[in-house]
Amino acid sequence: MTEQPSRPLTGIRVWYRPMHPRDSGEHHRVATPLELLFDLCFVVAVGQAAAQLHHALAEGHAAHGVVSFAMVFFAIWWGWLNFSWFASAFDTDDVPYRLATLLQIAGGLTVAAAVSSAFEGDFRLMVAGYVLMRLAMVLQWLRAARSDPSCRPAAFRYAAGITGVQVLWVAYLWVPLGAQLPVFVVLAILEMAVPIWAESHRGTSWHPHHIAERYGLFTLIVLGEVILSATNAVKEGNAEPGHLGALISLAAAGLVLVFSMWWLYFDRPGHTRLVRRPTMFTSMSWGYGHYFIFASAAAVGAGLEVAVAYDTGTLHLGGVAAAFPTTVPVAVFLISVWLLHIGPTNECRPIAIGFPVTAVLVLAASFTPAPIHIAALLTAALVAVSVVATHGQAKSG
Template sequence: MTEQPSRRATRVWRRPMRSRDRAEHHRVATPLELLFDLCFVVAVGQAAAQLHHALAEGHFGHGVLSFAMVFFAIWWGWLNFSWFASAFDTDDVPYRLATLVQIAGGLTVAAAVSSAFEGDFRLMVAGYVLMRLALVVQWLRAARADPECRPSALRYAAGITLVQLLWVAFLWVPHGAQLPAFVVFAVLEMAVPVWAERRHGTTWHPHHIAERYGLFTLIVLGEVILSATNALKEGTAEPGHLGALISLAAAALVLVFSMWWLYFDRPGHARLVRSPTMFTSMSWGYGHYFIFGSAAAVGAGLEVAVAYDTGTLHLGGVAAALPTTVPVAVFLLSVWLLHIGPTNECRPIAIGFPVAAVLVLAASFTPAPIHVTAVLAAALVALTVVATHGEPQPG
């Protein structure tokens, strides 16, 4: 059996944008996709930093709502690029240039995070629309070159374009009506793939998609570590708190490591391969908004905890704990729903995740909430190791 030549063995200026094989072997993330992720992590870091500032000032409702809106723009731009690349990545010059425009849009979104938290969405919308219209160009290329996928590609192009017109109109929506308008427009954005894939789905690659989501999870967890490290660095300047900060740093490290372990313990592609339906792919892909968002929010929560332990935060103990415990609980529940499942054959794990999430929320009322949360997360890791000992990994 002869080996097929690599698609990337010969560099050409332009290739037809054909669908890739869903069963293609050794389908891994490309260097361009990794660069795309690194540029988007800037936006994630900015969103987490602004969330921290809002929480530290006691503006919980405004901070969480603004973070959710900003993070949607970041997440949705990343998600659409990743799923398109899984099905149509040609890696020619026009494809790379269109990706460059998407990166420029993502960096513009990152630069607009602080103004969006203050209610000024002009720069945010400009970057977001730039990012999305660049993807429209990619879909039109796919429609021209791939007759089989042409109906879906044209639906994507038309749907995305129409919704971008709505986002531009969002700039003239009265302040009191912005939240309802945002919800409606976001739902319409998420409805475009459902409509476009209804008759003929694109040939995304399950292993490649799972790897892409895993890589972005790693990047977000890296932002958590960076946020905690910066907070600890600032905290050491406060005299008399070194012991408490060292203890908090150890708890934060255990917590982040446990989150990594729990997410990657089960192969991400297993559910996509086992049930490759549109509902499964959509629910799995869309559900990661809560995994990514909650993981990023943990970094902001740990910064609040550092400020509380050093006495520079004017909040009560419970109020200082909730910015960490709530996102950790959301993370555990999201991983449980997307990777484990309530009907999982391993009952200790199926029950352990939601129980751990409830106990993490209860930890907010303890004298050392971050430490208790870290212990609970580590205990859940130990439970998964013991419960699955000797069992083959799902493929």
């Protein structure tokens, strides 16, 4: 494939240019300022979802909170994922491309504004923002179909599939409350089936290093939201007299957790699996599997807020119930990173075995007097095992 220039060669911005696929082997393919703005706006929605999850957990509505969080987070994640993979294949950076992307951002911010009402069962504003996001994506695919005959079949399939599912999302607003969850699951499956159907004829090009960087950047931003949530919780908890020592200890444990999660995610280059096995199944499983990494990382922030409220005596939950909001998402994060980046057949057995074992021990820590501190020690120990086990090994990057 001939590499297509992604930027004007002169200092004058081109208003419009044909949308051709980027070279999947292009050197120095990095995230653009527009992609970074997209991430920052979408992380607002992540923060809102985590905040609502915290409120539900603190009020003792764990099941409702977790289900609502999973549904809301799907809307956020799916909008982000589709833009990121499209931008890896097509990125003209002309005026229409920027305007369509800004329209997607507007839809994402509308989703962020609708998070609280969605947790209460009112999805009208959520669906409006989501459909706006997705229809803007249809415009991008139609541009790609018009400009490049080689990707036209896939682009038309994307446009038709996305449009059809959006009609169903609008109809979702009339679904009875008791049937909302199963219908939501069906529609989410249909959404995820669109790329599989579209790419089955002839796949679009995407850049493995660029995709891995995009996912890594979003992971960083979500972990930043965890630190922000924990910091705000400690700040509020400090207003309660007599808890300063406990709060400092809990804050330290929370930081160790976040630092360990960062280390374990980025210790192995994210693009390695995409390069070694460049199949549709690999890319889809890797891309879709990150839902659990992103969602679990965001949920850790809500869990740490619950832990702070428990330690300051403002939360009327038992110790185990107050620990699960942190230990469960940490365990899910470890298992997800293990499956996507490490693998049970990894040649380094201490790492291959260490991730699932640590996940089980983190869950078991929920039944101890200091679950957050023990979970932090366990994840830090896994980092130490990874460092020692891979000492002297060259990492491909």
